[in-house]
Amino acid sequence: DIVMTQTPLSLSVTPGQPASISCTSSESLLHSDGKTYLYWYLQKPGQSPQLLIYEASIRFSGAPDRFSGSGSGTDFTLRISRVEAEDVGVYYCMQGMNLFNFGPGTKVDIK
Amino acid sequence: VQLVESGGALVQPGGSLRLSCAASGFAFNTYVMTWVRQAPGKGLEWVSAISANGVNTYYAGAVKGRFTISRDNSKDTVYLQMSRLRVEDSALYYCSKNTAHEDWGRGTLVTVSS
Numbered sequence: 001d002i003v004m005t006q007t008p009l010s011l012s013v014t015p016g017q018p019a020s021i022s023c024t025s026s027e028s029l030l031h032s033d034g035k036t037y038l039y040w041y042l043q044k045p046g047q048s049p050q051l052l053i054y055e056a057s058i059r060f061s062g063a064p065d066r067f068s069g070s071g072s073g074t075d076f077t078l079r080i081s082r083v084e085a086e087d088v089g090v091y092y093c094m095q096g097m098n099l100f101n102f103g104p105g106t107k108v109d110i111k
Numbered sequence: 112v113q114l115v116e117s118g119g120a121l122v123q124p125g126g127s128l129r130l131s132c133a134a135s136g137f138a139f140n141t142y143v144m145t146w147v148r149q150a151p152g153k154g155l156e157w158v159s160a161i162s163a164n165g166v167n168t169y170y171a172g173a174v175k176g177r178f179t180i181s182r183d184n185s186k187d188t189v190y191l192q193m194s195r196l197r198v199e200d201s202a203l204y205y206c207s208k209n210t211a212h213e214d215w216g217r218g219t220l221v222t223v224s225s
Binding site: 048092094 | 145147154172210216
């Protein structure tokens with residue numbers, strides 16, 4: 001199984017400030033088709049998860065443009081350019097290279 | 112897009128349950144469908160997936176041999192038949208659309224307890 005790790009597991013951010021979350025996979029997520037099967041989700045309190053980023057860096061329709069994804073191979077980053085109060089929740093990365101596995105989640109709250 | 116899960120209940124260890132997910136708002140028969148679960152206060156765990164035509168099915172190791180995913184494209188519905196349930200299967204079960212999990216239902220709660 002591909003194991004996903006995230007750092008930090010908890011993050012407290014001042015509104016208007018940037019934030020970043022790292023995700024590492026135990027195997028490369030670069031497929032022979034040229035795509036990188038790494039996804040980012042946000043689960044707001046009391047809600048279902050929502051897709052933010054797919055294929056490592058493509059922002060999903062409806063995701064605010066303050067969210068961006070980067071990385072390749074086994075190391076990835078989700079960045080929020082300016083955190084807003086509505087961004088609180090738990091962020092998960094997920095690999096789709098070999099079935100699916102989620103990272104443990106990073107809980108983000110506002111200072 | 113709308114995904115509505117149902118069928119969750121309180122069941123004893125060793126029991127069985129069938130979950131359903133009714134889909135609408137998209138061409139159901141062209142998408143992979145998946146089940147993801149979340150134990151209370153825990154993270155997300157992928158459970159199972161089924162190809163658009165229902166021929167290919169995939170399972171997480173923790174449920175392989177006990178759970179069966181299926182779909183009825185005439186009813187735009189995906190199912191998860193769960194048997195030999197364990198306490199650790201207790202969770203909110205979500206269905207999601209496509210391998211990118213781009214849309215999610217609100218979930219249905221399964222509690223396995225004596």
